[in-house]
Amino acid sequence: MSAPKKAPKDFFEIRLRSVATEIPLPFDLFLVVNGKPVLFRRRTDVITEDRMKLLVRHGGEKFLVPESQRIPYMKSIKDVIANPSTPTDIKSRFIKESAFVHVHDLFTKEDLSPVISETKSLVEEMVSFVSTDVEAITSLMRLSVHDYYTYNHCVDVAVYSIALAKKILGEDKKLLLLAGLGGLLHDIGKRKLNWDLINKSSPLTQLEWEEIKRHPLYGKESLEKIEAIPVDAKLAVVEHHENFDGTGYPYGLKEEQISRLSRIVTIADVFDALTTDRSYHKAVGPQEALGTMYSMQPGKFDPMIFQSFNKNFAKKGPLKLTADFDPCQPQSLDRFKVG
Ligand SMILES: [Fe+2]
Ligand SMILES: [Fe+2]
Incomplete structure (x- = not known):
């Protein structure tokens, strides 16, 4: 891209x-x-x-x-979403499209403060949609597409994070809002990276890789003065590449040192990265992605949250490591440049 x-x-x-x-x-x-x-x-x-x-x-x-x-445009989207006779799949489409506009703004506007308040109300709409319509999450996930990587990635990570948070933390709308915001904003630090670097298809030099790995800290810097963003969502931005065993970045935090919300967003992030076409690898199906994520365990993910994710999101039923299960070749995250 x-x-x-x-x-x-x-x-x-x-x-x-x-x-x-x-x-x-x-x-x-x-x-x-x-x-x-x-x-x-x-x-x-x-x-x-x-x-x-x-x-x-x-x-x-x-x-x-x-x-x-802009106001009549956004209102037209809200009207479609708020209309009780709008079918679930159309509502999902409009929520995702509205999110696309917000993410575009998050990545291109100089001043983030006005965009953030609109982004919060969008995530509130997403949460109320998934809380009132049992088909909503399935419908939103079905709409995941495999192009426009960075924008769609942020929106899809928000959807997966809300869905996973709902399974783990329950129906509390405030927590689901944090999950959605954390997911939507998690890669915002990439706005400070060179886009040719993000989309480079050939191997990265050590210096380039070090620069990519700065995006959680760039995200933290971009958001730290914006009081309207809750602390937990900010933590998800800076901690989404921390690994459960302490081998991640930027701080090398481990286990409970990493916020629970960040541990949720990490799983959503890796799953979406693997199931999306990127400049350096083709998308794999959900089952293969889960297999790859299994091969990163133990170590990468919170085992309890990963277990719940596997149980609830594997389309053909949860993957189990059995004697005849042939997990993917051990892959390092660096190879996939999961971001
Ligand atoms: Fe990401
Ligand atoms: Fe990232």
Whole structure:
């Protein structure tokens, strides 16, 4: 993936899948032609479902909305999500698309404070969706796609973290909110890295690898002055590469020294990294990913949390290490550059 492009001044980028079809548009839609925004659909125009599918199929997915119309755009998404007659899969799609816009802002805006308050309300919506609709988590996970790596990765890690926290910590919405925020923000330190480095497909030099490993601390620095972010979510940002046995980074913390939420986000992070196409490896299926994660044990993950993850998220039933189970070749995390 190339570096995230900043939208032209006074515009923000959206994906067409976040636009409600068959009803009048509450905002103008622009396309970028020769580097300049060109009006594509005016407010009050209608985009049909067929037209949208056609555009998406032909790669016409990214559009611009004037910054001055951000409120009607976000409201249109909230209306779809809040409408009780919206089917679960459509709600999931809109929640994910709205999250995409937030993550894009988190990675490209100079000033994070205004983005953070919107991000919190998005995660609150995600939590209330998964708390009120039994199909919600399955539906959100089904929508995990294997492109647009960094943005989708943050959104998917938020979904997995909420789902796993729900199994381990119960229904307390405050804890689920922390899990969602921690997941969504965990890699925010990458905004300070060079994007060519993040997406390099050839082996990293020692210096490059040292720089990549700084992203938890860069994330900590980016967020430390923002009081609106709860301490636990900040800990997930700085601790998500710590290993249960103390071999992780940046501090080499172990066991209970690592917050429980961070131990949850670590599992969500590795699972999503393995099941997503990246510049240096192809995605593997959930079962193979779990096998690889097994081969990192004991050591990488909190055994109790990993057991719960395996029990609840393995599609063909929990993996068991038996005499005839042939785990993946032992792989080091460095090889996968799990981030
Ligand atoms: Fe990550
Ligand atoms: Fe990371």
